Amino acid sequence: MDSLTTLCVGLDGHKDSIAVAHAEAHRTDPPHFVGAIGTRQTDRDKLLRRLPSTAARLAFVYEAGPCGYVLQRYLTGKGLACTVVAPSLIPKRPGDRVKPDRRDTVELARLFRSGDLTPVYGPSVEDEAIRDLCRARDATRVTLKAAKLRLKSALLRLGLNYTGRADWTDAHRRYLARSKSSSKNPSTPSTSRSSASAGSTRNSTTSPRSVGGAIFTRLWFVAPHTDEARCPCVPATPRQWI
Numbered sequence: 001m002d003s004l005t006t007l008c009v010g011l012d013g014h015k016d017s018i019a020v021a022h023a024e025a026h027r028t029d030p031p032h033f034v035g036a037i038g039t040r041q042t043d044r045d046k047l048l049r050r051l052p053s054t055a056a057r058l059a060f061v062y063e064a065g066p067c068g069y070v071l072q073r074y075l076t077g078k079g080l081a082c083t084v085v086a087p088s089l090i091p092k093r094p095g096d097r098v099k100p101d102r103r104d105t106v107e108l109a110r111l112f113r114s115g116d117l118t119p120v121y122g123p124s125v126e127d128e129a130i131r132d133l134c135r136a137r138d139a140t141r142v143t144l145k146a147a148k149l150r151l152k153s154a155l156l157r158l159g160l161n162y163t164g165r166a167d168w169t170d171a172h173r174r175y176l177a178r179s180k181s182s183s184k185n186p187s188t189p190s191t192s193r194s195s196a197s198a199g200s201t202r203n204s205t206t207s208p209r210s211v212g213g214a215i216f217t218r219l220w221f222v223a224p225h226t227d228e229a230r231c232p233c234v235p236a237t238p239r240q241w242i
Contacts (some may be wrong), residue, residue, distance in 0.1 A: 003088075006053035010108030011062035012101050013071055015039070019101035020047060022053070023109040031109040061112040063087045064120050072122050089118040113239050185195060 006025040011018055018039060023031035034050070037043045051058060060075050060082040075082040091111060111117050121132065148168065155161070160179055164171050 003090045005056035007052060007058050008113040009051065009058060009060045010069065010105045010110075010112060011060060011188050012105040012108065013062055014101075015067070017101075018043075018071075019238075020045075020104040021105040021109045022051065023101075023113045025059075028126045031106045031113075033106055036101065039075070044071075048078070048080075056108065057081070059083070059112070061108055061117065063090070063108070069122050069128070069206055073125075083112070083117070083119045084115040084122050085112075091116055219241060 006029075007022050008025055009020065009022045010031070011020055016039060017036045017038050021031045022032040022034065023029070032046075037047050048058075058080050060080060062082075062084060064069065065088060069084065072082045072084055077126050085108075089109075108117075152167070162172055162175050164175065166172070
């Protein structure tokens with residue numbers, strides 16, 4: 001903060017509102033709490049008009065959180081400085097666990113003015129897209145692993161124990177297909193339709209919808225062994241098992 005007319009603006013963003021407070025740089029006056037605004041673009045534009053026009057420079061700051069970096073991109077697109085800080089690195093007093101919006105926003109503005117906040121990298125749209133893809137792939141991998149474990153447990157309870165060398169190979173899938181064709185109980189309509197696409201999802205590891213469906217269509221022979229009237233806790237369709 002190299003200008004006496006720089007205005008440090010603290011923002012506390014939520015799903016439906018944004019709390020605002022500001023403090024003048026290089027001064028000891030307590031920060032001023034402006035109030036809460038909406039999250040629409042018109043509300044943000046109105047806030048920029050409401051801020052003191054005597055400030056030669058506006059510097060915004062807010063905590064990284066579930067609302068992402070949309071607000072930062074909006075402000076930087078307007079040619080304004082906006083810093084996103086790490087919540088875990090914000091200095092806090094011992095025992096201070098109550099965080100109302102007013103106190104949190106005023107504290108952000110005060111700490112930003114004194115330079116006690118640690119900024120984090122604000123990813124671009126492309127970086128965030130790659131990050132979301134990696135997170136979705138990892139979540140799908142975990143879901144697939146859990147679905148395979150539940151399938152193997154169900155097969156073991158039914159006495160269908162695969163004795164091959166390795167699971168989830170071509171031989172294992174042929175074994176599952178033979179178990180289906182050798183069963184005397186017809187499958188339910190919903191599982192019959194989904195079993196046709198089970199083989200096509202064999203190499204699909206990026207779609208969460210295909211993970212559980214491809215695995216649990218193999219359990220079509222479980223439903224005939226279960227009386228839904230006596231066991232309402234057992235769903236009738238594989239989609240409900242996931």
